[in-house]
Amino acid sequence: MTDKPVLVTGATGYIGGRLIPVLLEKGFRVRAVARSPVKLSCRPWARDPGVETAVADMQDRSSLMRAARGCSAAFYLVHSMKAAVPQQENLDLQAARNMSLAAGMEGLDRIIYLSDLGDDHARASRHLQSRARVGRILQAGRTPVTILRSSVILGSGSAAFELIRHLVQRLPVMFAPRWVDTLSQPIAVQNVLEYLAGCLEKPETTGRTFDIGGPDVVTYADLFRIYAREAGLRRRIIIRVPGLTSKFLARFAHFLTPVPASLAETLIESMRDKAVCRDQEINKIIPQELASCSQAMSLALHTVHQDQVQTCWMDAGQLQAPEWIIQEDQNSAGSRILEYTQTVELEGTADRLWPLLEEIGGSRGWYGMDFLWRIRGDLDRLAGGPGLRRGRRDQSRLLVGDALDFWRVLRCEPPHVLVLLSEMNLPGEAVLEFRLVNTEQDRVRLLQIARLKPYGLPGLVYWYLTYPLHGLVFRSMLLNMARRSGRRVLSGPHAVDRDRLISG
Structure with a gap:
């Protein structure tokens, strides 16, 4: 293990904020990066002696280079959930170019990127296509890249979990598009964190792409029913209705859940795409006990009820005061x-x-x-x-x-x-x-x-x-x-x- 710190971009986001304590427990030094110094300074782990903080904007290559200086590797955990907006997608792609160039110029050993699981084809959601493009940009640089591709992440505070939780809580009868029967392979957030941190400990993961998922292959309708069971609710009735658009469903979700329409539309669009692991080679390299959907939702619910949510989808974003x-x-x-x-x-x-x-x-x-x-x-x-x-x-x-x-x-x-x-x-x-x-x-x-x-x-x-x-x-x-x-x-x-x- 090197004495150099590990760069974590998106340190105040949902995954980044949870990954840093895991890295510290494993003995790594961390350089946490975000745009807002105040948000960084008040995080529970900010005063840990193993943590350095750095302020950088992913659109500002020079600030990113300063943040990466002296680091051994970088976790790339920033990406907009509004990639369907062309201007935002361009910003995401430019951020990836800046990360790739900064890593190459500063001599980082590798980049570890958390992406989305699914086939990148012409009919795939704009969000999935954008995530895949970011991966290709990172791979085109001088620094080796490890890509982990995940399906739905189940954990307290995740946007997907909160969307499912509030919809199922409020709707005993749910009208859904036919692609509610699309297959996915959800993964518990604690398993995602273990895979991310484990990549640093396993040099054989360098330069490779892995699909990560839990033990269950389920439909989204199954996820609604699993949540209802774990929450002690009656079985939800799901009626398939053709012609429901993602925009209409997102507006509907906007009124029933805390997830805004812009984010809900991205999540719903992604549900059209089958998201099942083609292989699980990573389990041979980083073995761990994978939580089932029931176990992941039960733990997430317990965490919410105990008021112990570490990070939330709402945490992300720049704090801009006039x-x-x-x-x-x-x-x-x-x-x-x-x-x-x-x-x-x-x-x-x-x-x-x-x-x-x-x-x-x-x-x-x-x-x-x-x-x-x-x-x-x-x-x-x-x-x-x-x-x-x-x-x-x-x-x-x-x-x-x-x-x-x-x-x-x-x-x-x-x-x-x-x-x-x-x-x-x-x-x-x-x-x-x-x-x-x-x-x-x-x-x-x-x-x-x-x-x-x-x-x-x-x-x-x-x-x-x-x-x-x-x-x-x-x-x-x-x-x-x-x-x-x-x-x-x-x-x-x-x-x-x-x-x-x-x-x-």
């Missing part, structure tokens, strides 16, 4: 920033009240007027936004970059500051901020601040239409947080001048 939010400067916004603040003063200290803030949203709700939050979430879903169905990965702890209903955690600085960036479909850029400020001994002030940079007249109309609700909802939230904390209210809630209170 400049006016970063600088907290209205002048940098180029237009007026609209703001509404309420505060309440309580007995206690910030560290005692912080857990209430960190548990906000998801299954626990928003502490007040939850029916209004649900209406707003449904309206956002109708407009193509995430709505409230995304929930949150962990019900008691937040990390920067985490999805939180229709927000994204922008700042999380216990026990004082929580800033949420809106991902709603609305005419402007919005944040919701909470601050806990210790004022005197055993006295703490809780501020709740909504800010919007409106997009022209529609943004102004939106703000002033919803403005009357701010006072109603904020007051309810602050009072309920106070009651939940068991602390006595000393003053408020009332609307205030935020800057005066924070400084005073």
Whole structure:
């Protein structure tokens, strides 16, 4: 085993975030790469002495070369799930070229790439074709490439599992296209991680392509029934209906599951393609006990119920905060920033009240007027936004970059500051901020601040239409947080001048 670190691209993504702890357990040093330094720094493994972090953009070859410098090998775990969009597919292919060139220039021993299982032919889904093209680009470089091709990955937080879980939970009768009977060979996420890490330990995997799958060859209809059985639900009735398009089914899934239509369409399109291993030669090189579909789903469900989901499909993506939010400067916004603040003063200290803030949203709700939050979430879903169905990965702890209903955690600085960036479909850029400020001994002030940079007249109309609700909802939230904390209210809630209170 070399002393050089192993480069892991997509370190804050679903697979990358889980692979790093596995590599550390096996004694490898890791250089974790992502575009957002804040997202990297707050990951549980970021403080491990065996981990280095590097910020790089896959579209920026020079930054990728700096990240790869001194590494022994690289895991290539980045790829858009919107490859059906030509512009995004071009970005994916350029990212692969940059990775190949950076690996060659920096003298890496090899690249390990996780791709999709299926035959690359003219009628294959755009996503599968794009993944295959990425593999060919990587193989065309100077660095040897190991490609692992997997079918559906079953694990808590995976997009495929979440799509299956929410559809089966909500639909006792399911209308499905005929290709719901397409064969696939799903694999548990823990088996995928073991294969990926095992490739580093087995030099004979260098330069080869392997199909990886679990022990079961099943249809997608079988997967729905297996989930229902493992979740203790009645057997689901599946009715085949010809003519259902992937776009229609994706829009339908958008309203029933947390998976957005764009991602659901890619997943559904991929279901048309048979995804069965042609051989399982890799089992001879990296032997392991493969989990059945039932075992994989049972473990995933247990993990969800125990609130121990390590990573989620929602984790991926760049965290981009508008400049006016970063600088907290209205002048940098180029237009007026609209703001509404309420505060309440309580007995206690910030560290005692912080857990209430960190548990906000998801299954626990928003502490007040939850029916209004649900209406707003449904309206956002109708407009193509995430709505409230995304929930949150962990019900008691937040990390920067985490999805939180229709927000994204922008700042999380216990026990004082929580800033949420809106991902709603609305005419402007919005944040919701909470601050806990210790004022005197055993006295703490809780501020709740909504800010919007409106997009022209529609943004102004939106703000002033919803403005009357701010006072109603904020007051309810602050009072309920106070009651939940068991602390006595000393003053408020009332609307205030935020800057005066924070400084005073």
